[in-house]
Amino acid sequence: AQSVTQPDIHITVSEGASLELRCNYSYGATPYLFWYVQSPGQGLQLLLKYFSGDTLVQGIKGFEAEFKRSQSSFNLRKPSVHWSDAAEYFCAVGPTTDSWGKLQFGAGTQVVVTP
């Protein structure tokens, strides 16, 4: 069965510290991979995506993610977090076929940034 796992429901990090959010997936083949961020009461904003090629992907707001096929992982990182990074982060996977838009989301990781 297809699944997306974000093991950490909640992470607290100090401003200026590094951040890593984990994402593991179970899929029939290598899917398209995404990270989205959601601020309270808002929709989702795309941080970055992986379709193919370089396994280290750069995104907006200083985020990057690394695709590791052997581990079926797509972890999100940021070297130095800002207070504005406090939000809910969702990892998502989608098929590489015509139905690619049908994303399956992880449960999300709530990030709290302390002064």
Added chain:
Amino acid sequence: GAVVSQHPSWVICKSGTSVKIECRSLDFQATTMFWYRQFPKQSLMLMATSNEGSKATYEQGVEKDKFLINHASLTLSTLTVTSAHPEDSSFYICSAPDRVGSGANVLTFGAGSRLTVL
């Protein structure tokens, strides 16, 4: 970049009434749109795929007669929650494939519509 607009952002209705939520692609055409539902502190679940000019495709377990979807034009999809009940209270988010600027195969999401059924 591509923008998807949803209206209304908030809606409160009485049990038994119907509520319509609009999803518009503002600067691009979308033959397909996706409707997601998000319960408090939970992830998004795909409800249905809205297809312009044809019937929507619903995910397993989603009642098509409860959640009516109409995709009448290339920039507008509507979700109508019929005979709403408190358990239908949720955050509904639409999305559309963005093939403008950022390349193919990226979904742009609306800001969501929060439905509260009293």
